[in-house]
Amino acid sequence: MATQDDTHQKIIAAAKRRFTRYGYTKTTMAELAVDCDMSPGNLYRYFAGKLDIAEEICRQASMQTSEDLARVLTQPGRTAAERLHDFLFMDLRETFHKLEQDPKIVEMAQIVTAERPEFHNEGLKREREVLVSIIELGNMSGEFNVLDPEFASEMIQAATLKFSSPQLFTRLTLPKLERELEGVYQIIVAGLRAGCACMDPEKQPQAAEA
CATH class of the missing domain: 1.10.357.10 (Tetracycline Repressor, domain 2)
Structure with a gap:
């Protein structure tokens, strides 16, 4: 079972990949949620914003x-x-x-x-x-x-x-x-x-x- 720290690192890794490819300003929280296989609401439980x-x-x-x-x-x-x-x-x-x-x-x-x-x-x-x-x-x-x-x-x-x-x-x-x-x-x-x-x-x- 994934721990909260594991989930944090999963989100960070996904964000690094997307920021590197598309740029910070062109990335949305909704896109990051899809990359992490979670709902936007769940993503906001871990980070208040991009x-x-x-x-x-x-x-x-x-x-x-x-x-x-x-x-x-x-x-x-x-x-x-x-x-x-x-x-x-x-x-x-x-x-x-x-x-x-x-x-x-x-x-x-x-x-x-x-x-x-x-x-x-x-x-x-x-x-x-x-x-x-x-x-x-x-x-x-x-x-x-x-x-x-x-x-x-x-x-x-x-x-x-x-x-x-x-x-x-x-x-x-x-x-x-x-x-x-x-x-x-x-x-x-x-x-x-x-x-x-x-x-x-x-x-x-x-x-x-x-």
Whole structure:
């Protein structure tokens, strides 16, 4: 007997196939119900709407990406700077290839990001936890000089957001993106090693009061 989780995954798998083939906007809940051999009313028992299904697809992909990125913490014989390089370039390449293989998924990801910004923040938080661990390893080894790893991780994300979901921001080729990311990476590492003021929240200018 199928469990509720099995049914959820069946719906998600069917939605991924249809979104990839026809696109998110051209797919209806009625069509998904037919694909899943259930009534539309039964489908709504599991998901309130199409956007909720799309969000869950994106969430599962984001969680898998975070798990993959966390592997940089356990690779033997790597410096903190090398782990950071691995993290940034793995994030770029994996996301680029996933979105390039399924162009219609880019449309879905753009809609979910616009309609459910809290979802995107969840993914950023998971990846930021890995960045914090990398910086802390660098501090422990004396390679980095960062007073606030959490703040520094936020700044790294801000500086590299273009590269984490490139097709949502640009249509540059992967070699061009890698060239740009390498330059950004060099600047970031120099700041981490020098204890740059830009990595210290206490040295940031205060926002002007209204």
